[in-house]
Amino acid sequence: LTQGLRLISNEYMPGEETSFEIIAFPSPEIEGNFEEIFKDTIKLNTLSNDVYRPVQQAIIDAMDGAEYAHILGRGTNETDLRVALHPVTDPEKQTIFENCLASVNVPLGEVFTSPVLKGTNGLLHVEESFLKGLRYDNIRLQFKDGYVSDWSCANFEDPQRGRDYIEENLFFPHKTLPLGEFAIGTNTVAYAMALKHGIMGLLPILILEKMGPHFAVGDTCFTWSEDAQKPSPFTGKTMIAVDNEKTVQRKQDPSLAYTNKHTDVTLPYSSLDSISVVHPGGREVFIIKGGRFVLPGTEMLNEAIDEAHSYL
Structure with a gap:
């Protein structure tokens, strides 16, 4: 049903012809000092595209042409x-990361790509995560060739209940999901505000x-x-990392290409080694x-990280 609705929606509102803008603000009911939180939210929502564009482009330039990214946790993570x-076959005209500023999603602050599924392997572990309003304690997602192959969380004493919790709230109606996006967030100002x-x-x-x-x-x-x-x-390059082995099936049968799910799991800087x-x-x-x-050109991002960790 969802797939059918998306097909109808795309017929009358083609994705390549429509756009949107989305932004978030706190409401007065938020715990703590609303006025201070609101002021700090205004600050992170109005960071300059002109300042962050070259910083994020430095990250993209370093990653374009690489075979894989390696992410390692810190301490107990x-x-x-x-x-x-x-793969990038024409470095002058192609890129595999999007420089995401405050043009669609506000606030600014990420570079992202669509991973190749085959060869995407390993463990993602987040000590505390809030996904679509639900808390996950020590969520672990094991990936094998781009798909979640094993999973757990510590929300319950019974490990099976934790597995069921993930299946019901993260995967449903699917039995597993592919890794659809990998991104590096750069809004360290937001991180400091949250802490x-x-x-x-x-x-x-x-x-x-x-x-x-x-x-x-x-x-x-x-x-x-x-x-x-x-x-x-800004660069003259075209984003080529738009498909993976699953979504490319859209050319034959869209019902096989999309999951109609997209849930971001963030690994906070405090849990990240490299x-x-x-x-x-x-x-x-x-x-x-x-x-x-x-990475040279990104050092300014550490100022807010240092501030953030002073609150830990």
Whole structure:
């Protein structure tokens, strides 16, 4: 039914011809000092595209052409995940990451891609996660060739109840889901605000997803608009990482291509040790190391991380 409704919707409102803008603000009922939270939300919602565009482009330039990204957790966080990336055959005209500023989703602050499923393997572990209003304690998602192959959470004493909780609230009506998106959030200002006011669990995913790397299970970000990509007005490059092995089936049968699910799971900076990309020949480039942005051109992002961790 959902797939049929999407087909009808796309017929009359083609994804390649329509857009949207979405932004979030706190309501007075929020716990804590509403006025201060509101002021800080205004600040993170109005960060300058002109300031963050080159910072995020530096990340993209470092990752374009890599074979895979490697994400490692910090301390007790067990994340150890390799995300396979699309090959770039024409570096002058192609890119595999989108430079996401405050043009559709506000606030700004991420670069994202659609991973290649085959070769995407490993564990994603988040100690505390809020997904669509539900809390998950120590959620673990094991990936094998891009699909969740095993899963658990510590919400219940009985491990099976934890598995059922994930199946019912994250996967349903599917038995598993593919990794549809890999992104690196750069809005460290939002991260600092969340820890300053102790409202991490109250923030919408629109803000949460910008506060660390995130991994969306379900569809890619380009559902129904894969063929509408145009060269960037800033780089002249076209986004080519719009499909994966599942969504490419849309060309024969859309009902096989889409899950009609897209849930972002964010790994906060405090749980992150490193993000690196490995290029052909084994050259490794670190974006984040030791929990800090180390790639030249991204160092300004550490100022808010330092502030944020002063609240821990």
